[in-house]
Amino acid sequence: MAEIRGVGIGLGVAQGPVARMAEPLPAPADEPSTLGADAEKARVTEAVGAVARELEQRGEQAGGAARDVLEAQAMMAEDPTLADEVNARIAQGKNGEFAVFDAFASFRDQLTALGGYLGERAADLDDVAQRVIARLRGVPAPGVPEPGHPFVLVAKDLAPADTALLDLDMVLALVTTEGGPTSHTAILAREKAIVAIVGATAATGLADGETVIVDAAGGVVTTEPTADELDRAQKRAAARADAASAPRTPGALADGTAVPLLANLGNADGAEEAVALGAEGVGLFRTEFLFLSANQAPTVAQQREAYTKLLQAFPGKKVVVRALDAGADKPLAFLNDAHEENPALGLRGLRALRASEDILREQLTALAEADAATEADLWVMAPMVATVEETEYFVTLAREYDIKTAGVMVEVPSSALLADRILAHADFASIGTNDLTQYTMAADRLLGSVASFQDPWHPAVLRLVKATGDAGRTNGKPVGICGEAAADPLLAVVLVGLGATSLSMAPTALADVRATLLDHTLDDASRIAEAALAADDAASARVAAQEAAARTKETQQ
Structure with missing residues (x-):
């Protein structure tokens, strides 16, 4: 038996034989064209257009987040700058296949050098290039294998068009040797509830037909498993399936303490599924989808329509909407087009909105109008709040538009350390554990080389969560969690023990978290949290919490 480690996506476990993704098409030879420049340009234009239409068609078929990803990939294929680069090479006498290969590779290298969100998109560009070259050669594009039986898919990375x-x-299950927790493979695996591990570099050694166990909760691929290990994994998978099919009861601890379980949503289309999976409301509605695909801010009417659709899906339930969180990995030219050496520490979140206050005022107008037309309980929060003054600014402005419940995101250490003063003004706080971990550990959450630091189990992060939870109790204000940490069942227990009053996550994680909370009382959660806080690092905090939880179960028995 051996273990291959990576970043687990989701919380499931699966087992089966490996089937490896086919290797990419070989690079085209740098040979002169035999057709002439005009003919080469025409065939490349046709191939690019055909690939873009195919991606759009796949997106329509897949729906949800996959559709957004594939539409973005189609736009990338037909980027005018990229077309100019291809045509420039053809004008130099290159053949179409090589011109596409070389131009796309150059563009990919530029994205990789930029890092962050754009760096993660480099793999998407490789996939587009492969599909265009395959079209030009008249051969099928590399894709998912079809061995004729269920399998564990192992790939370098998986293109959005294949994942969708x-x-x-x-x-x-899915295992990739590259990619991180924010790659499109990871995003779509979460949405589809696929058992997945990404960034498992040692998985290059796995062979077709080899039986493995993929444990996403532990981030481990087990090779050459014993019969006992296979049996335990099967029982875990069955128990998880049972939990997923259990009645959709409100989130609560074993002693009856209510812990509302909410959904993180990127657009209103996911509302129906979230309700079906037991979401008691929305803990984070990201409004960026309305802005990121536009060259200018959407109108009040356009925003109102989207917000109304969302709120109508949750009558009488809490819906927390985050004001536009742009900047850093989500740049918007109409909001902030200035070059920044370190955009994660630049004009982003509320800072960017204050610099373009008309956009914030229009968003608040649309939210207020949608609220007046529906029966949901609307809460609105500001992103990336760092000071008490910023809190006062946002809450005061929200009140102008009759927003009844105005709060802030706690994503930087300063807001956690000042939470007692911030919550004297804000109606609530919501902790974004992804960014809070990034800024606490000084580790870019989109950068694979420092991924080991991006762990919300780190006691430094947990202390800041506790400081915010304590401030919430002192001020009588709710403190929610809306980062990825809430989807980890044991960490969810710890977060409640630190003072979190609600948890918001990807809808597919709700069943696991609901079942785990029911195993512990509030006193248990506090003891497990204290054990994690006493550790020196993330790994030992996780182990300490596991051991404390096991002792709790022994006491109950």
Whole structure:
């Protein structure tokens, strides 16, 4: 037996034989064109257009986040700058295949050098290039293997076009050697509840037909498993399936303490599924989807329509909407087009909105109008708040628009350390554990080379969560969690023990968290949290919490 470690996506476990993704098409030879420049340009234009239309068609078929990803990939394929680069090479006498290969590779290298969100998109560009070259050669594009039986898919990385349409009756789990927790592979695996581990570099050694166990909760691929290990993994998978099909009861601890379980949503289209999976409301509605695909800010009417659709899906329930969080990995030219050496520490979140206050005022107008037309309980929060003054500014402005419940995101250490003063003004706080971990550990959450630091289990992060939770109790204000940490069942227990009053996560994680909370009382949660806080690092905090939870179960028995 051996273990291969990576970043687990989701909380499931699966087992089965490996099937490896086919190797990419070989690079085209740098040979002169035999057709002439005009003919080469015409065939490349046709191929690019055909690939873009295919991506859009796959997106329509897949729906949800996959559609957004594939539409973005189609736009990338037809980027005018990229077309100019290809045509420039053809004008130099290059053949179409090589011109596409070389131009796309150059563009990819530029994205990789930029890092962050754009760096993560480099793999998407490789996939587009492969599909265009395959079209030019008249051969099928590399894709998901079809061994004729259920399998664990192992790949360097998986293109959005492939992930979006995976046959989930055949793909038992997904393991990639590259990619991180924010890659499109990870995003779509979460949405589809695929058992997945990304960034497992040692998985290059896995062979077709080899049986493995993929434990996403532990971030481990086990090779050459014993019969006992296979049996335990099967029982875990069955128990998780049972938990997923259990009645959709409100989130609560074993002693009856209510812990509302809410959904993180990127657009209103996911509301129906969230409700079906037991979401008691929305803990984070990201409004960026309305802005990121536009060259200018959407109108008040356009925003009102989207917000109304969301709120109508949750009558009488809490819906927390985050004001536009742009900047850093989500740049918007109409909001902040200035070059920044370190945009994660620049004009982003509320800072960017204050610099373009008309956009914030229009968003608040649209939210207020949608609220007046529906029966949901609307809460609105500001992103990236760092000071008490920023809190006062946002809450005062929200009140102008009759927003009844105005709060702030706690994503930087300063807001956690000042939470007692911030919550004297704000109606609530919501902790974004992804960014809070990034800024606490000084580790870019989109940078693979420092991914080991990006762990919300770190006691430094947990202390800041506790400081915010304590401030919430002191001020009588709710403190929610809306980062990825809330989707980890044991960490969810710890967060409640630190003072979190609600948890928001990807809807597919709700069942696991609901079942785990029911195993512990509030006193148990506090003891488990204290054990994690006493550790020196993330790994030992996780182990300490596991041991404390095990002792709790022994006491109950």
